[in-house]
Amino acid sequence: MIKFKTEEEKQVVMDCLEENMNEEYRATLQYICHRISALGKNNMIAEAFKSAALDEMAHILYFSDMITKLGGDPNFTDWEVDKSTDLKIMLQKDIQLEEEAIKRYSEQLSKLKQYPGLHSIIEGVLDDEENHQETFTDFMKQIIPEG
Ligand SMILES: [Fe+2]
Numbered sequence: 001m002i003k004f005k006t007e008e009e010k011q012v013v014m015d016c017l018e019e020n021m022n023e024e025y026r027a028t029l030q031y032i033c034h035r036i037s038a039l040g041k042n043n044m045i046a047e048a049f050k051s052a053a054l055d056e057m058a059h060i061l062y063f064s065d066m067i068t069k070l071g072g073d074p075n076f077t078d079w080e081v082d083k084s085t086d087l088k089i090m091l092q093k094d095i096q097l098e099e100e101a102i103k104r105y106s107e108q109l110s111k112l113k114q115y116p117g118l119h120s121i122i123e124g125v126l127d128d129e130e131n132h133q134e135t136f137t138d139f140m141k142q143i144i145p146e147g
């Protein structure tokens, strides 16, 4: 359990956790939409969207459970989800979402150094996001041949 010195310190952590939970929700829903739209067009890509969605769903609960453990009440925002049905646009939007996640988690790793438990959860999540970004980028290269 995290011990906070001040209420302000606790708020910083709670804000990060809530933002992460909501961003993970958005990613989960977007990738499920994309899984549905990609099926029949490219089943390998559809499967990659599903697999990423399942990772993001696990990420939601890492963060929401931590809010609950710290005595908070997780608040849901509205989630802006891309509903494109074109493979190239879906991959573009998803790579963008992963880049934003990588940036957010990298910043939090330096901001939240004093909380080792939370720090290692974020490291694990960041590792997943880097894998998603790499997978989506590889598919993008396959569907847009170079030269
Ligand atoms: Fe995630």
Ligand SMILES: [Fe+2]
Pocket: 027, 052, 056, 098, 101, 128, 129, 132, 133
């Ligand atoms: Fe991801």
